[in-house]
Amino acid sequence: MSWRGSVWGCLPNFYTGERNYSHNSPSEFYSSLGSEGFSIGDTSGTDEEDTDSAILYGTLRGSIVGLRYYTGVVNNNEMVALQREPNNPYDKNAVKVNNVNGDQVGHIKKELAAALAGIMDNKLAVVEGVVPYGAKNVFTMPVQMSFWGREENKEAVLDQLKMHGFKLAPPLKVELATEYGFGSKWISGKNGPTYSAPVHAAVHLTAEQLKSEFDKLFEDLKEDDKTCEMEGAEAVGTLLLPHQKQALAWMVSRENSNDLPPFWEERNNFYYNILTNFAVKERPKNVLGGILADDMGLGKTLTTIALILTNFQDGKPLPVEKITTTSCVIPEDKGFGSVLVASPTPLKRKTKRKGTASIQSAEKKYSEDNPRTTLIICPLSVLSNWIDQFEQHTSQDFHLNVYIYYGSDRNKDPAILSDQDVVLTTYNILATDYGVSKYDSPLHKIKWLRIVLDEGHTIRNPNAQQTKAVLSLEAHRRWVLTGTPIQNSVKDLWSLISFLKLKPFTDREWWHRTIQRPVTMGTPGGLRRLQSLIKSITLRRTKTSKVKGKPILELPERKVLIQHVTLTEEERQVYQSVKKEGKAAINRFFSEGTVLAHYADILGVLLRLRQLCCHPHLCTNTSSSFSAGNNTPEELRQMLVTKMKLVLSSGSDEECAVCLESLTLPVITHCAHVFCKPCIYEVIRSEQPNASCPLCRNELRVEHLVECPLEEELDSSNGKKDDQEWISSSKINALMHALIELRKENPTTKCLVVSQFTTFLSLIENPLKKSGFAFTRLDGSMAQKKRVEAIQCFQSSQAGSPTIMLLSLKAGGVGLNLTAASRVFLMDPAWNPAAEDQCFDRCHRLGQKYNVIITKFIVKDSVEENMLKIQNKKRELAAGAFATKKPSASEIKQTKINEIKALIDL
DNA sequence: ACCGCCGGGTGCC
DNA sequence: ACCGCCGGGTGCC
Incomplete structure (x- = not known):
């Protein structure tokens, strides 16, 4: 049986090359030092990309001064953030100290700051602080600092500190216990044995063990409060399946709940975060939403539509409006399968809901604080699916305004957008608007009732423009739909958690210190912590999950048969002659050592052979001449690029050598290789200033990339050849x-x-x-x-x-x-x-x-x-x-x- | 006295 | 800060 249902998706998202961070923001600092997810037992270590796992160098006691001047307060044992402040007019070495909430507590004393500045600026180590005691002091308080970094930077850090007269103490002081998640059990042994800290980040688990650990994350999610069912509102025109009713009940209860967010407790009129020991007087808000992580095919789209209709406003469903207008306006001239984002094809739509007194009075109920609009962001490939499903699942008597914010003529008037019930758009459109101007982006001017991220894992790269664009949207309720919440490592979760605005994880540092590092280092309880976080905000069922003892989906069997076909003598002759010629050429490339330089030629040969297996007329438009002979190198290159275009335009589902998946947004390089646009941009970004082609190591430059629309975007009707019988x-x-x-x-x-x-x-x-x-x-x-x-x-x-x-x-x-x-x-x-x-x-x-x-x-x-x-x-x-x-x-x-x-x- | 000592003013970086 | 440090005032016992 073919494998489909695993939680972890298929191949990880590969990056080639080391990232090079040149900015000072603490979150980038963290991402540069964060361990690379789970490292599997094999640590041969020759791979230079595999070295960004951090170890603990040691600890140091210092003091925070200037408390008088700042409002940030801390508790004993509370974590604090150390942040460089190079533009401080009094001391260019200044190091700020902030509490978990981001409020400044004070500064690191200047002598110590002088020692830290160089270490922090050169990213030799990440310095983290905990205030062990004296948190109520008026002028200064102590801070216990931990230094984390790569093995190879340890000496440099120790030297720097020594130069300024400081020396690190061995890791793990009792005061730091909370950092390691040992809790009170650890502290209680006052005169007990001393334990040494785990020094190495590597977790010695086999791939299977890790996978089962990860699978445990989603165990038990189906039980307790997640088994209630709820009928969809009248406006939902489709009967929901039992598991969809469960999901609806869970989503509605999440949107209307007043529970504390995970890891928060109420203690004598204060709210404590048990991970960081941060306390606040105001009740922290829980996310009114979460992650719906059901497997593909269980109906996440339908369930979300049911949610929109059922929990429309103030916990009440969409009201009946005795108005019948087209609910969705479908673009007429061009399909959505197109992924040409740079030049989106205009979509026709109508602007509706103008006039009609009854509607205007209805609109007055909505305002900035009480918005009506749900924003749905999805990849372009599923946009049309959303449109279809809205049409299919909304009852005739109800009217839902769905505006498709897509295409070059999209209406950017926030007043119009915020007047819709649903605005549908794509990650690319959102990122494009945001890229043009953060402040003029219409979607960023609106406070939404609800935001739904479809295929939410698309924002797993925190440095991607679209992630930044998504994270800066405002909304009351927030949902992530994804079949693969963790594709590669815990790291992938941060963007999603941050989108959900779960404090304190919106800040990369707290996520890293309280969840990511404990998990990747295998700290006792780390995984349990992550599990409890996931459990409190996620609903996930797989195709094999059961509702009341019955399988969720009873899919009929699926059989794959292979039917061998023998070519006719005539076909075989043509095939063999093309193969012979192609094989000779490829052999020549091998002996010349120019296989990868002739990549397009080779794909061309393979394509022709594949086409000949189907039908002799398929490959008539692909030239068989090889790029060689008396051409100049430039002519040769041009020919190869042309050849590559021809291969791609045949419809062949070629793959990207970087992500190993089917090409999305193919671009051809100067050296005539083809990759996904996002993949190759990532390579260029990470290898700057001089990037080279992953296949042939030739120079790689953005301005040389040629975008190549897939056959799907071309009109196939005029490609028909009528002259052939x-x-x-x-x-x-x-x-x-x-x-x-x-x-x-x-x-x-x-x-x-x-x-x-x-x-x-x-x-x-x-x-x-x-x-x-x-x-x-x-x-x-x-x-x-x-x-x-x-x-x-x-x-x-x-x-x-x-x-x-x-x-x-x-x-x-x-x-x-x-x-x-x-x-x-x-x-x-x-x-x-x-x-x-x-x-x-x-x-x-x-x-x-x-x-x-x-x-x-x-x-x-x-x-x-x-x-x-x-x-x-x-x-x-x-x-x-x-x-x-x-x-x-x-x-x-x-x-x-x-x-x-x-x-x-x- | 180009010192010591006293006591007031003062206080992050 | 019930400290340290600074710099002005002061000066035998």
Whole structure:
């Protein structure tokens, strides 16, 4: 059985190269020193990227002075933050001391500050403080400091301190117990033995142990208060499943609750944070929201829509309005599958709700303090899914304004936006507005009723512009939807927790000191702490979870069959001659050592072979000449870039060598390699000022990158070649045979016929027509309206409705629902098995009534068979460990080279 | 007395 | 700060 349901998603998000922080903000400081998630037992240590785990150098007692002048107060044993203040007019070495709330307590005494300044500025160590006693002093108070840093900086730090006459004491003083999470048990042994601190950050757990530890995080989440059910309001036009009613009850109770946030306790009229020992008089606010982390396919979107309609205002549902206007305005001219963010296609919409006295009076209930609008932010790929689902699940009698804030003509008037019930937008639009001007960004001018982050893990990189844009939005209620809350390590959680505005974790330092480090260092209780945090704000069910003893989803079986296809003599001849030529060229590249320089050539060869396995007419537009001969290097380069574009425009689902997944927003480098735009930008950012290509180490510059729209964004209709007479192919014959057999068996069975190559789909149309099949088609080039039509048409159970859908592999987002089909014919294998799985899930999901049979057509003795082998290797890799070591640039290269060899039988 | 000592003024960095 | 430190006032016993 194929692996899908793991909590930890598939491959980790790889970064190449070390980050280089040049700013002074404490949060960046922390991120630069934070340990790299869980390090797995293998610590060969040769990898320079693996060294940013911090160890404790030792501790030092100092004093905080100038308390008179500041308002920040602390308690005994409370954590404090030390922050450099290089612009202090009295002392350029000044070090501020702040309490957990960020209020200044005082300064570090100047002699000590002089010693710390250099250490802190050069990021040799992170210095953390706890006030052990004397917190009520008037003028000065003591501070116990811990110095954390990389092993290799330890000497330098000790030297610096020595120069100023300071010496570190051995780690772990009793006063610091709370830092380590030992609690009172530790302190109680007054004259007991002394313990030495854990010095090394490495946790000696196997990958399996770690995974099971992580899985425990989400255990028991289904119990106690999370099993109540709640019916959706009348406005929810769809019956909710039991587990969705549970989620709704939980979400509504979270939004209306007045509980204290996790780790806070009330003690004699004060509220204490038991992690930092910080106290406040005002009751800290809990997040009115949380993380809905259900597995894919359990209906997070529907549940969220139900929440919006059911807990609309003051705990009451959306009122009935006797007005009937179109609820959603769907863009007519262009689909959402497009990911061209730089030049968004204008979407048509109407501005509604002008006039009508009754509505105006209704609007008066809403104001700055009492907003009405929910903002939903999602990746572009699922935007259309949200629109569909709003349409599907809102009852006819109710009217919900949904405004799609997308496209170059989006309405930026905050007054209009805050007058909607729902504003839907994408992370990219949000980040673009914010990038233009933080202050003019319309979405940042509004205080929202509720913000929903869909696929919330997209903001897991705290330094990404879109994360910053998301974190600076204002809202009363906040939700994160994600199927994979932790992709790679605990680090991934910070952005989400910070978005939820859970104090004190919004500040990176407190998150790091109280949760991340205890967890990564394996401090007793660290994981328990994280678990208790997650438990209090998260609801997660997997596909195998049960409600009242019954499985949440009873999905029918899914079988994958491989149907071998033998080429005809004629096809085989063409194939062999192209292969021979290609193999000779690739052999030459190997002997010249220019394999990676000719990457585009090689992809071109492989593409032609893959196309020939499908149909001889597919590769007529791809030139077979190799870039060599009498061309200048510049001409050669141009040819390679052109070739790469041609490969990409064929529809081939190529992958990015950095993230190892299907390309998103492909860009071609100067050296004719292709990567995801975000991946390569990350490489450039981390290797500045001089970055080099992960595949060939050539110079890498932003201004040389060429964006390359995928085939999906191109109009395929004008790519049809009418001048060629239609002929069949072995694969088409195999498909038609299967389809006709199937029709004999059961004429109502519906099928998906999937290919990466839309021209192949076009070629298949011909025999379908001849054999009298009713079919429809869905590919990336279709306008949104046509897609909706095609999907509705196909999903219909009416007699005479199409039984076949021609589907391009990557069409539509994860939400695309094609459950009417119970058979899938995959005409050509993809590099990335995950892309195939995602495609199969379009019919093998909630709502599927029959067992699903998937047939993969694979040509015998061809590149396709070799692709299957590579796919299997990738599956093993993805299932094996969730935190595989980051491959270095040279490993990326070697993997690619091995793949090429395997593919062309070298 | 280019000292010591006294006692008032004063106080982060 | 019930300290230290500074700098002015002062000066045998």
